[in-house]
Amino acid sequence: MSQYYYTDGKERFGPYTLEDLRGKNLTSETLIWKEGLTDWVPAKTVSDLNSLFEPAETFLPLTSAPYAPPLPATAPKNWLVESILVTILCCLPFGIVGIIHATKVEALWNTGQRDAAYTASKEAAKWVKIGLISWAICVGLYLLFIVFGVIAGFGSM
Amino acid sequence: MKIKTIIWIAGGVILIVIYGLLDPAAGHFPKCPFRMLTGLLCPGCGSQRAIHQLLHGHLAASFQYNQLFLPAITYAAMGGIISTLAPTKWPDVRKSFYGTFAAYTALVIILAFAILRNIF
Numbered sequence: 001m002s003q004y005y006y007t008d009g010k011e012r013f014g015p016y017t018l019e020d021l022r023g024k025n026l027t028s029e030t031l032i033w034k035e036g037l038t039d040w041v042p043a044k045t046v047s048d049l050n051s052l053f054e055p056a057e058t059f060l061p062l063t064s065a066p067y068a069p070p071l072p073a074t075a076p077k078n079w080l081v082e083s084i085l086v087t088i089l090c091c092l093p094f095g096i097v098g099i100i101h102a103t104k105v106e107a108l109w110n111t112g113q114r115d116a117a118y119t120a121s122k123e124a125a126k127w128v129k130i131g132l133i134s135w136a137i138c139v140g141l142y143l144l145f146i147v148f149g150v151i152a153g154f155g156s157m
Numbered sequence: 158m159k160i161k162t163i164i165w166i167a168g169g170v171i172l173i174v175i176y177g178l179l180d181p182a183a184g185h186f187p188k189c190p191f192r193m194l195t196g197l198l199c200p201g202c203g204s205q206r207a208i209h210q211l212l213h214g215h216l217a218a219s220f221q222y223n224q225l226f227l228p229a230i231t232y233a234a235m236g237g238i239i240s241t242l243a244p245t246k247w248p249d250v251r252k253s254f255y256g257t258f259a260a261y262t263a264l265v266i267i268l269a270f271a272i273l274r275n276i277f
Contacts, residue, residue: 078256084229084232084233084263085230085233087201088200088204088226092201095200096264099260100264103257103260139187
């Protein structure tokens with residue numbers, strides 16, 4: 001939770017939490033400072049304080065279905081191409097796990113299981129990353145062996 | 158351009174230069190860990206040698222090291238081009254060729270390839 005200060009031009013007040021500020025009758029022009037800002041700025045420019053200045057009625061859903069979240073039009077990324085590349089290029093079967101998850105993403109999405117689709121997308125991405133990272137580790141270990149081999153070779157000369 | 162993109166491109170260029178100049182068939186390259194552990198060929202075995210041959214324009218030799226490498230890299234390149242240059246264009250193409258059906262097809266092909274290359 002951020003701590004906010006405000007000033008009336010003479011004195012500094014604070015620190016306050018966002019909830020504290022609600023009772024202070026601040027205007028959108030009140031100068032505000034919080035950690036991360038270099039100078040005092042009008043409250044209207046601090047985005048996390050916007051709710052202080054919104055007319056109360058905007059909080060009350062008036063008409064239509066307010067509970068339907070806005071839906072993105074397309075399914076999340078299925079990571080199929082990346083999974084195939086990891087399978088073919090990284091020489092480790094983690095990519096196959098990625099492909100298995102890739103098969104689920106759009107199928108789940110099309111049957112309305114949107115959260116599950118996002119989870120499958122994340123899982124596929126995770127296995128692609130695991131494949132890449134383990135490939136990098138193998139290459140790193142291999143290079144280490146070479147470096148030590150060269151040093152040992154020089155030592156025995 | 159984002160820093161991340163630049164790093165990926167730079168990394169790709171470095172790898173292309175390394176795999177172009179050195180031939181993995183002569184050694185000097187990390188061996189497949191899966192192969193070392195199990196003695197079996199994984200679907201990616203031979204890809205390093207296949208990359209080297211491809212970079213030298215030897216398509217037939219590339220195909221011999223890993224039969225799935227050329228088709229997979231072509232398919233991936235097409236997918237990359239479509240989703241980078243035209244992310245919202247041709248949604249039907251993307252859906253047909255890079256969707257659920259494609260994922261199952263790829264899975265079957267890769268698993269069949271993994272099994273068959275260890276038998277023959």
